[in-house]
Amino acid sequence: MSRLNQNEDSLVRRIARAFAHEQGGGRNTLKGEVGDDAALFAPRRGYETILTCDWFLEGTHFLRDKHPADAVGWKSLARAVSDIAAMGGQPRCFLLSLALPQACTGRWLDEFLGGLGRAARKYCCFLAGGDTTRRKEILINVTVVGEVREGQAVLRSGARPGDVIFVSGRLGEAELGLRLLRSAKAVANKRTAAVKKHLYPEPRLALGKWLADERLANAMMDISDGLSSDLPRLCAASGVGASIEEGKLPIVPTATDKRTQRYDGLQVALNGGDDYELLFAVPREKAARIPRSFQDLLLTKIGEITRGRAILRKDKNNRKLELAAGGWDPFRKKN
């Protein structure tokens, strides 16, 4: 239900109100009001500031009829927070840029703000400001500001030959969730683990911080576009190659479930996006310090960093094949 007398100022006030109760913890961080020209943020001494932004666009990243509004709210923040986790940092506040059709300024907006607010509370990341406008399609851009102790950020560029490559969680699960969601006649069952992971991803903040605090990772990134696209990015930034073993990948079993048995768990693990798991390279002498799981989150050794630039995958017959980037790329020519 759209509101007839809606204008931009009242929209900004509604957004600010939705977060008013949650800003307590942010008060020391933020000055000024939502609606001021800009937000003021007091950086802590001894910390560096981390900045990241992410598009979340109707039709490109979500579908209005398939993705519940509160999942759109949750995920728009969670995926940007995941970039902070991938540096070993902690989120502090965010800016919300929102373009909405008039028809979405009522119930849709309330549910969106509900999901966004839950993510903001869970990740202690407070609304600092933003920009709103009207648009035929829903456009979202979220900027997250985080922090990390000086010199402790883990970049993509630090991997060295011999490092052991690890991933968290199960790969391809969110992609399976997306496929279940798209094939569902109406709204998919949000309680299915894969659908839940697609709709409500959980940035691996605690793991990222632990790896940074303990200086266990030479390089790290989050897997947002799929392992086959993201691993080459980490390698390119580090000037190294990699070799992974397909048999070691933490894939999701697909054969036992009627709804998923037509999908190849390995392909989905290599090329599926939206998992927001962490991919990290650990110096060989520290690899034994990585446990099999961290706070119930599976950690898996999947290969190692190599000299040269080749990115290889060893298949079940022990053949070494080139790993072709097959993840999400909005600019790649469709086949």
Add this chain to the structure above:
Amino acid sequence: MSRLNQNEDSLVRRIARAFAHEQGGGRNTLKGEVGDDAALFAPRRGYETILTCDWFLEGTHFLRDKHPADAVGWKSLARAVSDIAAMGGQPRCFLLSLALPQACTGRWLDEFLGGLGRAARKYCCFLAGGDTTRRKEILINVTVVGEVREGQAVLRSGARPGDVIFVSGRLGEAELGLRLLRSAKAVANKRTAAVKKHLYPEPRLALGKWLADERLANAMMDISDGLSSDLPRLCAASGVGASIEEGKLPIVPTATDKRTQRYDGLQVALNGGDDYELLFAVPREKAARIPRSFQDLLLTKIGEITRGRAILRKDKNNRKLELAAGGWDPFRKKN
């Protein structure tokens, strides 16, 4: 000319390259590479961080066939930098979120990056990161990170009854420029002052910083949507009213030019957007310290802050009328 083998990574590299020569001054500020998960920013001790973001969307904020790509680049950064000026701060770096049609990844993008780069150099605001994707229409979102000495930021909320209201520059000039641009058969003459102001606005950084350094303004904001919409926002944030005199507004003479004589300079000054001039409230006892011009920029006393909540305009017959918000509001019902 679109490039056939364009993919997202190469697009990110092209954007990073376009700024590679200009990042020298930002090296101390920024660590990590464009293309990392997030950017690292080292805040200076004794400064607060200012955060702002702005939409700049094809069809809503600019037209692909009327606005040259380099003006789109310049303006997308300049309008966000203006929010930093309005707090009395200085910009440090920015994040660029860009969604592009494939057809715009060639020459259009080069020209866009040209204009964006010129603005970045001029305002010492360096590219720190961003996000790119493909989209049918050009979508831009810019986040600017700035800084201001602790406790020195000028908010909207500090105006007090009796304060004198000032504006910089001439109001309505950018709106006149837009009208000339829209009525031009082909591309409008960029050298016309009004068109230039619409296409290449100049955030009032030096003025904003001087007012903050000298603690001359109780409240400040930039006029982006038009005086009649923005003054009430400053007043609402401060819990005050205002009274302005129409006869004192620094309007643009429209009668003497054949191309502009059908426009009412006063209406355009009250309701025209995109000027990015500063609106500020100065305590009466300090008002004499505001010069008639600051670095060739006109400064004009236009009224005063009052008790109560009424926003009034005194017309040429000395009648006091309500000032109705008539500026840009994407959510207001069109007449």
